[in-house]
């Protein structure tokens with residue numbers, strides 16, 4: 001028999017993907033135990049179980065790089081703090097440019113990264129030969145290499161987060177959809193699950209593509225739109241690609257897993273078709289880009305191909321913090337790099353809720369930046 005929902009929780013988190021569970025984990029570490037996580041779907045059913053798992057500290061803008069330096073530092077501590085190996089492997093992350101404009105962006109980004117102490121550099125031709133022997137060098141203009149970047153398999157990460165939160169008293173329910181948000185004057189005071197009201201001291205929306213729906217339930221708006229992206233895994237092959245790779249001009253990203261599968265995707269400018277169905281033309285585009293850059297991949301077949309859904313903001317940067325128009329409703333939303341970014345977001349949002357402290361690394365990502373400071377300009381992301 002399903003356990004009845006509690007009547008109240010100090011913090012209700014909407015969405016049990018990596019963002020929601022990271023917020024719960026960080027709140028628990030700060031002493032909050034009365035946490036209810038409600039998720040409409042199944043464990044790992046959202047984008048957190050469908051992504052490329054690539055993680056890197058360096059981008060082109062100060063705002064993104066500061067946030068992602070923090071996130072990589074947090075990733076390094078997660079296995080110990082969670083008491084389970086999240087298998088974060090710092091095998092390096094190479095951003096490959098094929099055009100003059102993107103090379104200039106990588107060089108500018110390198111200056112920002114150096115200022116923040118990121119251990120990145122442009123590779124020499126000889127280093128490209130050594131590190132990326134299988135790459136089609138005739139297409140490569142420049143490579144920015146970030147040795148501290150890498151990958152972490154989502155099943156290990158999600159399992160460690162889920163177990164830690166459950167062991168420490170968080171009540172996590174999948175297959176439980178929020179259908180309404182209760183407002184009391186200027187603040188939110190609970191959520192509706194069908195005809196049941198659960199009162200809350202504070203609500204954190206980590207509902208992926210449904211973040212705008214949650215905002216609407218509280219009678220407020222949030223920037224952004226739903227977006228579908230696709231990825232695929234190839235048959236295992238001998239080690240061909242050591243670091244994680246982003247092809248900034250071909251809008252592609254991938255890495256080779258320890259089992260030998262090449263996993264990743266390419267971005268195509270098609271939105272907002274929200275479904276989990278895959279498209280043959282998208283798969284064909286991925287295959288084309290992979291083959292142009294790594295011709296030896298022509299010898300392996302496609303093993304799996306899938307889609308996932310995101311909430312993207314109009315500058316593709318995350319939306320972090322309390323909603324400016326209603327108190328006690330927080331968001332970790334707008335995520336396109338939300339697997340990599342979850343450790344930083346969880347930490348900063350938990351600090352905001354518990355201590356009322358808004359860290360300088362979270363401020364640029366405020367929900368009202370479009371009206372106040374303007375969009376964040378970031379040229380180093382792989383998004384159409």
Ligand SMILES: Cc1cc2nc3c(=O)[nH]c(=O)nc-3n(C[C@H](O)[C@H](O)[C@H](O)COP(=O)(O)OP(=O)(O)OC[C@H]3O[C@@H](n4cnc5c(N)ncnc54)[C@H](O)[C@@H]3O)c2cc1C
Nearest residue numbers: 015017019040041046047048052054178208308337338340
């Ligand atoms: C193909 C693909 C490749 C990607 N590659 C990378 C990558 O390499 N690196 C990277 O950093 N990021 C990557 N991403 C992005 C990353 O996966 C997401 O940004 C991240 O998983 C977002 O986490 P989340 O917890 O916000 O969302 P999700 O994991 O989608 O979780 C949201 C949850 O909210 C629940 N929910 C929605 N509505 C409701 C409701 N009304 N009531 C209750 N629950 C609700 C859903 O059931 C879902 O479980 C990729 C994404 C895709 C799809």
